[in-house]
Amino acid sequence: xRAMNREIRQLVGIPAEEIMGFAKANGLPYELALExxxxxxxxxxxxxxxxxxxxxxxxxxxxxxxxxxFVGSGIFKSSxxxxxxxxxxxxxxxxxxxxxxxxxxxxxxxxxxxxDVANMPGEERLAGRGW
Amino acid sequence: MPAAAGxxxxxxxxxxxxxxxxxxxxxxxxxxxxxxxxxxxxxxxAGLIVPGGESTCLSRLLTxxxxxxxxxxxxxxxxxxxxxxxxxxxxxxENLGETPYFGLIDIAVSRNAFGSQLxxxxxxxxxxxxxxxxxxxxxxxxxxxxxxxxxVRVLLQLDDYIAAAEDERILVxxxxxxxxxxxxxHRYFARKCGLNPAGTDDAGLDPDWTPLSWTCFxxxx
Numbered sequence: 594x595r596a597m598n599r600e601i602r603q604l605v606g607i608p609a610e611e612i613m614g615f616a617k618a619n620g621l622p623y624e625l626a627l628e629x630x631x632x633x634x635x636x637x638x639x640x641x642x643x644x645x646x647x648x649x650x651x652x653x654x655x656x657x658x659x660x661x662x663f664v665g666s667g668i669f670k671s672s673x674x675x676x677x678x679x680x681x682x683x684x685x686x687x688x689x690x691x692x693x694x695x696x697x698x699x700x701x702x703x704x705x706x707x708x709d710v711a712n713m714p715g716e717e718r719l720a721g722r723g724w
Numbered sequence: 725m726p727a728a729a730g731x732x733x734x735x736x737x738x739x740x741x742x743x744x745x746x747x748x749x750x751x752x753x754x755x756x757x758x759x760x761x762x763x764x765x766x767x768x769x770a771g772l773i774v775p776g777g778e779s780t781c782l783s784r785l786l787t788x789x790x791x792x793x794x795x796x797x798x799x800x801x802x803x804x805x806x807x808x809x810x811x812x813x814x815x816x817x818e819n820l821g822e823t824p825y826f827g828l829i830d831i832a833v834s835r836n837a838f839g840s841q842l843x844x845x846x847x848x849x850x851x852x853x854x855x856x857x858x859x860x861x862x863x864x865x866x867x868x869x870x871x872x873x874x875x876v877r878v879l880l881q882l883d884d885y886i887a888a889a890e891d892e893r894i895l896v897x898x899x900x901x902x903x904x905x906x907x908x909x910h911r912y913f914a915r916k917c918g919l920n921p922a923g924t925d926d927a928g929l930d931p932d933w934t935p936l937s938w939t940c941f942x943x944x945x
Contacts, residue, residue, distance in 0.1 A: 632939045660942065679788065686739060686761060686789065 594641065594657040604630050634658065646671070646704040648684030648697050655688035672702035732770030734917060735760040737795075739785040741777020741810060744941035745902035749910040752930050753921040763794035771804040771917035774811030776864065776900050779835065782810055783825045792826070799828060805894045806913045812896035813867050820870070829894040830873025837868035837885065846904075851880045851888060855908040857927040861887070861899040869898060890916070905933040 604615055604626060616626040628636050641654035642663035651662045664681055671677045680697040687693035710718065736746045738759035750757030760766060772795065774782070786792045799805060805828065807815040814825040818832035838844070844865055848858040868885035872878055879888035888897045888909075895916060901909035907921075907928035914921035 628936075632936060634939055634942055636936050636939065658942070682785070682788070686785075 594654060594659065598658060601629060601634060605633055644707070645681070646707060648680045648694060648701075651681045652684045652688040652694050655685055661685065667705050670705040677701050677704070732756075732768060732917065732919060733758055734771045734773060734914060734919070735765065735769045736773045736775060737782075737791075737811075739789060739791075740781050741775040742808070742900065742902050743775055744938035745900075746773050746775055746808075746910075747941050748933075748937045749902050749907055750914070752933065753907050753910055753914060753923065755910070755914045755919055755921050761789070763791060766794055766798045766803065769798070769803060770919055771806065771913060772798070773913070774805065774807040774814055775902070776809030776811060779810035779813040779825075783814060786814075786825070796826065796828075799893065802893075804913070804917045807894070807896045808900055808902065809864065809866055809898055812869070812898055815894055815896055816869075817873070818871070829889075829891055829896060830876050831869050831886075831889055831896060832871040833867045833898075834870050835867050836865055837870075838863065838866055841865055849880055849882060849887070851908075853879050854912045855906075855927050856925050859901070859906045859908045859927045860904040861901070862903045863899045864903075866898045869896065903935070905929045905931070
């Protein structure tokens with residue numbers, strides 16, 4: 594999401610004569626590049642999915658500009674799915690309200706167990722982004 | 725106390741559904757609009773739009789987010805309400821075969837009355853109370869209003885169903901004016917709220933509107 598935002602900002606900032614080059618370099622139709630440049634975002638709703646395990650994860654993706662989140666395993670592989678689902682719904686709606694986020698993040702039990710990206714061999718990583 | 729003419733804003737219930745589309749239409753009319761996620765945000769509003777979306781989802785969120793009672797209370801205090809599509813279902817007193825939610829306007833609705841998503845459609849119609857020219861209408865898995873009580877005025881009857889109706893304080897439309905270039909219904913609702921929106925009584929077609937206009941209200945644009 595950060596990479597996408599960076600590239601959209603880049604597209605918005607470049608002079609008009611460079612749009613064609615940008616479109617070519619990114620394998621993107623020229624008309625779509627123009628549209629994204631005008632809107633300053635994707636022309637479709639963008640949902641985050643994959644790896645969202647906590648209310649804070651959901652709020653982070655919303656703060657980064659997603660229009661919504663899809664959560665599957667993050668709920669069903671946690672120790673208390675009902676409570677966690679409720680908390681993630683609230684965190685998505687109140688993503689800009691730190692007090693609400695703190696409140697909904699309390700007493701949720703164990704989250705979905707995850708893998709630490711730092712311990713994963715390079716060839717098993719989907720992308721080199723993140724920390 | 726009711727808002728003085730020309731002051732006050734219109735809120736759009738911001739839990740799910742066509743929120744940004746409604747905010748964009750209000751902006752085009754020069755009507756101050758704001759998203760409403762919390763009970764405190766109902767303060768000072770002249771009207772509230774309950775947008776289209778999915779009515780079961782919206783009803784559950786209204787309950788989980790503790791907004792049901794505050795909205796009912798604001799309504800008793802003079803807040804005007806407009807339900808589009810799912811919003812109309814939530815405001816109806818009777819929801820055929822299901823449990824009504826707010827039940828504030830004496831109409832009966834039938835959910836998904838046109839069929840599946842494939843049966844969604846556009847058409848145009850003259851709604852004399854709202855505009856002197858026909859306005860475009862977009863029906864998306866729309867409900868039908870199948871009965872209105874004696875205190876409810878029918879604004880638009882089509883074929884075998886009622887598509888728009890109102891009482892003193894509530895407007896209901898089973899279609900989505902926020903998904904068309906026409907500002908006429910938003911203008912009508914703003915006037916119902918005692919505000920002074922821009923425009924006369926034409927179809928209110930905004931040539932600058934596009935199906936992507938709402939994106940200017942997305943959090944990151």
